[in-house]
Amino acid sequence: MQEVTESNYAFFEKRGLAERMSEDARAKIIRCLVPLRHAELGANMNNMFAFSHGTATVLNQGFLYHSMDRLGIAQYLSRIGLLLDGNSTESLTVAKEYWMSDPVWQGLRRYIENVLCLDDWFEVFIAQNVVLDTLVYDLIYRQFDDAIVDDGGADLAVLIEFMQEWHKDSSRWVDATLKTTVAESEHNREKISGWIADWQEKAVADLAPLAEVAVGEGALEACVDALNKR
DSSP states (O other): OHHHHHHHHHHHHHTTHHHHSOHHHHHHHHHHTTTHHHHHHHHHHHHHHHHHHOSOHHHHHHHHHHHHHHHHHHHHHHHHHHHHTTSOSHHHHHHHHHHHHOHHHHHHHHHHHHHHTOSOHHHHHIIIIIIIHHHHHHIIIIIIHHHGGGGTOTTHHHHHHHHHHHHHHHHHHHHHHHHHHHHHOHHHHHHHHHHHHHHHHHHHHHHHHHHHHHTOTTHHHHHHHHHHHO
């Protein structure tokens, strides 16, 4: 997957596809996608926490691999910003300012920081890998990818294919871990169901501003449907 992605990025740069995008599309990508690199770093830290406190090698190994994947995705998001502004780093500065002060991002930022403060490593797994990732990856890497086409940003698809395919792949591990734990006892089922309900309510509220700007009406409902189905 990484080899394909490197080829995609080289193709994007060689063909000058950033220049073919409309100014509105580039601005929207920098506002609605590139700041996610900070959220991915939070995901890296949350999975490293689960790795550090988990109770079985086979499980902790998954958390470790997953956490390093999230660091790689953060780096790819940074590279997208650089590709869009000709490697001037201005887009990364702007994206960081969005993450720090734009009202659109403060809900997601709060959510990530609240998860960083949790003590229970399995609740971190639920809040990050099950609830938030399902909602964010549907919102950004499916719905936003579709919506940006109308703004002249169809070529974004070349740059985010890795994230789309990675999420499909990693979801199989996350689902298997969840199913195994839920099947172990009724206590686990009740505890996990409660965590999912609580964190889903928080995530939906915190993602609402981003969903409205990135996609528009009905975006969050589609994300929730994806999570409920999962």
